[in-house]
Amino acid sequence: MLELKNIKKTFGGRLVLDGISLQIEEGEIVSMLGLSGSGKTTLLNIILGLVPMDSGSIIYNGTDISKVPMKKRGFNIVFQDYALFPNLNAYKNIVYGLKNKPDLLSKEELEDIIDFLELRPHLSKKIEQLSGGQKQRVALARTLVTKPKILLLDEPLSALDGVIKETIKDRIKAITKKYNITTIIVTHDPEEALTISHKVLIIDKGIISQYGTPKEVINKPSNSFVEEFIVHQLQIKRDNIYNLFGECYA
Amino acid sequence: MHNKKLEIKIIFTVIALFFMVFLFAPLVVLLRNSLSSIIPLIHNKEIYTATQNSIQVSLVAALITTILAFILAYAVNCTNILKPINAIIKVGISVPMLLPTITYGFVIIYSFGKQGLLTKILGRQMFDIYGFNGLLLGYIIYTVPFAFLLINNSFGYIDKKFMVVSKLMGDNFLRSFINTIIHPLIGTLGGAFVLTFMLSFTDFGIPTSLQGTYNVLSTMLYQVMLGSIPNFNSGSAIALIMLVPSIIGIVFLNYLEKFNFHYDKFSKTEIVKNKFRDISFASISILTIIAIVSVFLVMFIAPFVVNYPYDMRFTTKFIFQMFTTGQIKEVYVNSLYVAIISSVLGVVISYVSALINVRTNLSKRVTKSIDVFSMITNSVPGMVLGLAYLMFFNNSDLKETFTIIIICNIIHLFTTPYLMAKNSLSKINPAFETTGELMGDTWIKTIIRVIIPNSISTIIEMFGYYFINSMVTISAIIFLVGATTSVITSKIQELQHFEDYNQIFILSIIVFLTNIIIKICCELANKKIQSNRERL
Numbered sequence: 001m002l003e004l005k006n007i008k009k010t011f012g013g014r015l016v017l018d019g020i021s022l023q024i025e026e027g028e029i030v031s032m033l034g035l036s037g038s039g040k041t042t043l044l045n046i047i048l049g050l051v052p053m054d055s056g057s058i059i060y061n062g063t064d065i066s067k068v069p070m071k072k073r074g075f076n077i078v079f080q081d082y083a084l085f086p087n088l089n090a091y092k093n094i095v096y097g098l099k100n101k102p103d104l105l106s107k108e109e110l111e112d113i114i115d116f117l118e119l120r121p122h123l124s125k126k127i128e129q130l131s132g133g134q135k136q137r138v139a140l141a142r143t144l145v146t147k148p149k150i151l152l153l154d155e156p157l158s159a160l161d162g163v164i165k166e167t168i169k170d171r172i173k174a175i176t177k178k179y180n181i182t183t184i185i186v187t188h189d190p191e192e193a194l195t196i197s198h199k200v201l202i203i204d205k206g207i208i209s210q211y212g213t214p215k216e217v218i219n220k221p222s223n224s225f226v227e228e229f230i231v232h233q234l235q236i237k238r239d240n241i242y243n244l245f246g247e248c249y250a
Numbered sequence: 251m252h253n254k255k256l257e258i259k260i261i262f263t264v265i266a267l268f269f270m271v272f273l274f275a276p277l278v279v280l281l282r283n284s285l286s287s288i289i290p291l292i293h294n295k296e297i298y299t300a301t302q303n304s305i306q307v308s309l310v311a312a313l314i315t316t317i318l319a320f321i322l323a324y325a326v327n328c329t330n331i332l333k334p335i336n337a338i339i340k341v342g343i344s345v346p347m348l349l350p351t352i353t354y355g356f357v358i359i360y361s362f363g364k365q366g367l368l369t370k371i372l373g374r375q376m377f378d379i380y381g382f383n384g385l386l387l388g389y390i391i392y393t394v395p396f397a398f399l400l401i402n403n404s405f406g407y408i409d410k411k412f413m414v415v416s417k418l419m420g421d422n423f424l425r426s427f428i429n430t431i432i433h434p435l436i437g438t439l440g441g442a443f444v445l446t447f448m449l450s451f452t453d454f455g456i457p458t459s460l461q462g463t464y465n466v467l468s469t470m471l472y473q474v475m476l477g478s479i480p481n482f483n484s485g486s487a488i489a490l491i492m493l494v495p496s497i498i499g500i501v502f503l504n505y506l507e508k509f510n511f512h513y514d515k516f517s518k519t520e521i522v523k524n525k526f527r528d529i530s531f532a533s534i535s536i537l538t539i540i541a542i543v544s545v546f547l548v549m550f551i552a553p554f555v556v557n558y559p560y561d562m563r564f565t566t567k568f569i570f571q572m573f574t575t576g577q578i579k580e581v582y583v584n585s586l587y588v589a590i591i592s593s594v595l596g597v598v599i600s601y602v603s604a605l606i607n608v609r610t611n612l613s614k615r616v617t618k619s620i621d622v623f624s625m626i627t628n629s630v631p632g633m634v635l636g637l638a639y640l641m642f643f644n645n646s647d648l649k650e651t652f653t654i655i656i657i658c659n660i661i662h663l664f665t666t667p668y669l670m671a672k673n674s675l676s677k678i679n680p681a682f683e684t685t686g687e688l689m690g691d692t693w694i695k696t697i698i699r700v701i702i703p704n705s706i707s708t709i710i711e712m713f714g715y716y717f718i719n720s721m722v723t724i725s726a727i728i729f730l731v732g733a734t735t736s737v738i739t740s741k742i743q744e745l746q747h748f749e750d751y752n753q754i755f756i757l758s759i760i761v762f763l764t765n766i767i768i769k770i771c772c773e774l775a776n777k778k779i780q781s782n783r784e785r786l
Contacts, residue, residue, distance in 0.1 A: 085704070
């Protein structure tokens, strides 16, 4: 279980996170949802250990890891732009971490990840030859190879088109289930957050607006921000679809 | 980006110490020495005239060069001249950069002198080569490649779509030209003017043979320092006078930055067909390139004839003579040694400095300080740096050693490779170090496994830049070479006193060919890397 306690962070005198506290159970997918500049990516980077917090603590399975450096936390991230190394092909990117820790993964486990993400036909391709979805899967594979305790995904679907977006969404759900990895996703898209996660954390101006299941967010928005910017946005989308296809289709 | 780590702090400290010892300390000593004699020297009529001459000829050269370079860059970017002509312009213009400036003077004498090759072809001597005219021609040939590269590069960043918009808005040619070409380029044109002025103002190689009675500052400095009785105080005062326009130039260059346009996109559009324009620009460009290249033609003829220009029968005796004396081999090996070591160490120092600036989270003060080192090395003329070294290391074991020549080259040429590395490294995904760390890499391991392979083309270009410039520089090392550490450029300078022009030209050809080989090797290495990547 991951527990965040009263996390605060300022950047250049501006309070970016103001007392964030929450708990994430093992194997859960949690989406952090908010507008640009709301502090969600900062919170993700604090959990990863990339950015230090001003105050508060992070507890993982009962151990305070607030002061543990990023490298030793055992978490891993897929960046928004994937950060795939262009001098290496897809396969070499996937096994990059194994050069440092060859015993981390058996050959069978590696093959399993490659097959599960359907990357076998693309292994010898260079990065620029891959489509957006393929890049995303290579980045996921590279991260999974390191067996992260928590998988962090920064806007994982923002660069993808409609159909591929849905496929990757399913893939993320399947990975979480298959490998029982706690997954934290940062997104600004309410639809994405509510359809992929077990729980949604809505952040506005550095404070938690609501933390609950997608159903709770839809049915019991905690304040006007959630109502206006999250629920209302989804209602407009729903109405547009109704208008296009008719209510029975939806 | 990487967090603060001990290894980065150690690397920065080493670099800072290097610049403290080999840039700041010598300059402080030079400035301290200059203060006592600067006032009387300003009132010295000879110095006053030399300063005036230096400024005058450099200003005129800078003006002509900037206009000429602009015309060539315009021809390449804004006309439909044939692709081979484009290639000829780009290759031809870079020829002078492969030779030391000291050679320029001699080829001008042998081309435009009373018995010169071009004088014979044209049937009369076009102008008196000694003094203002010769210097002006030499400076233009020397600086036009630099100005062209600068302006041509900026042309690439102009959004050509604006030319279409201007036309659609009903602009006439002049208004369209001013709005879509001159305005976006005004900063670069100013920059090219300042840069070419500074190059001419601080050059030593060209006036050494062409100044005649038209004294300029660089030769004056040389005479004061390496005359029968070296005068350190007067030397440092002249160096200070040379430093002033350079510093003003750098400040002005930074000011001009704000005039640079930043387009979001650099779209290309079809260039309107206009045969008259294309033929005119192609003719001007070809003539300019022929003029530049033909000046150097004599260098490849004179050493291979019995007695140029009187007995033009072919001979190889000068070549054999030169190689049998063994002198050539010694200075050539010295030059190669200096160029290779300067390049390797120079690349390491400038690359690591850029790495610390761009790819770490060290405080702004630290990263800014590296930029300051770069700015200062850029503003100190080679001769001034050489003189500062002569004074600072005069009583040390480093005097007249290869070590001091190599260090001087590294510092003198630091800015361009540093900026090349900075530019390249800033374009690499900033998350690579974090990703590497999460995959178990140390910072240095990620640099070796990911960052260096992704910037290898730039590293090769940096090596080429250091090598070629180390081979051709004269001003930076003229005060530092000794009897056993003589390099080709200093040997050329020495041979001038014996009026042994055949040997001078043979040495110049050797420098030229070596630099061409290095240039080709760098190109091939980059192509190989590119094709390896494609095969990956």
